[in-house]
Amino acid sequence: MARVSKSGQKSQLRRIQTGWSQPTPSALLLRHAGYPPRTVTSRKPPGVGWESWVEQQIREARERGEFDDLPGHGKPLPDLDRPRDELWWVRNKLRREQVSYSPPAMSLRRELDEARERIAAATTEAQVRQLVAAINERIRYVNSHTISGPPTTVAVLDVEDVIRRWRHDQHGRSSDSEW
Numbered sequence: 001m002a003r004v005s006k007s008g009q010k011s012q013l014r015r016i017q018t019g020w021s022q023p024t025p026s027a028l029l030l031r032h033a034g035y036p037p038r039t040v041t042s043r044k045p046p047g048v049g050w051e052s053w054v055e056q057q058i059r060e061a062r063e064r065g066e067f068d069d070l071p072g073h074g075k076p077l078p079d080l081d082r083p084r085d086e087l088w089w090v091r092n093k094l095r096r097e098q099v100s101y102s103p104p105a106m107s108l109r110r111e112l113d114e115a116r117e118r119i120a121a122a123t124t125e126a127q128v129r130q131l132v133a134a135i136n137e138r139i140r141y142v143n144s145h146t147i148s149g150p151p152t153t154v155a156v157l158d159v160e161d162v163i164r165r166w167r168h169d170q171h172g173r174s175s176d177s178e179w
Contacts, residue, residue, distance in 0.1 A: 103149025108142045111135065112154060119166060128166050132159050 044053045061067060079088065094100070102110075115135040122128045136156040143152050 104142045104146045105150045105152040105154075108139065108152060108154050111138060119162060120169065122166065125163060125166070128163055129159060132157050132162050 044050065067073075085091070112135060115131055119128050119131050122131060136159075139152075139154050139156050143154070146152055
């Protein structure tokens, strides 16, 4: 059993006598979310069972209307029929904040497709060279730094080959092969 110093006993006794205590983390979250601070209920009276005391607190709060107008009141619990997922809160937060994550190799392929579309729409050779340089820099970075997810199989683009194909497409002739 841990010993409590005299000063610790005095401060604990003072907190009990005055009814002062630190706010719980849930109370801090509610306060931060804009809910008004609630009055602290008295301590459980001696001789009363925990269950009956808690039920009494809930009944009194219900009578005061503290459970009225809660968010989600009268609506079914979301995802109740889904399989248990311990990271449900992370997935919900990412969905709420519209954050998406895909492995770097998958993102790189999407970025390469977008770069090819921008190259096809470019109007000058300088723009094409700039776009190829940018995507090549990204390809080199992902190829040298990716350690998780599927391996990257994307090779850097040959600038001269891309320019040659771009010129071919610009002169109105259809390209025979994809690059």
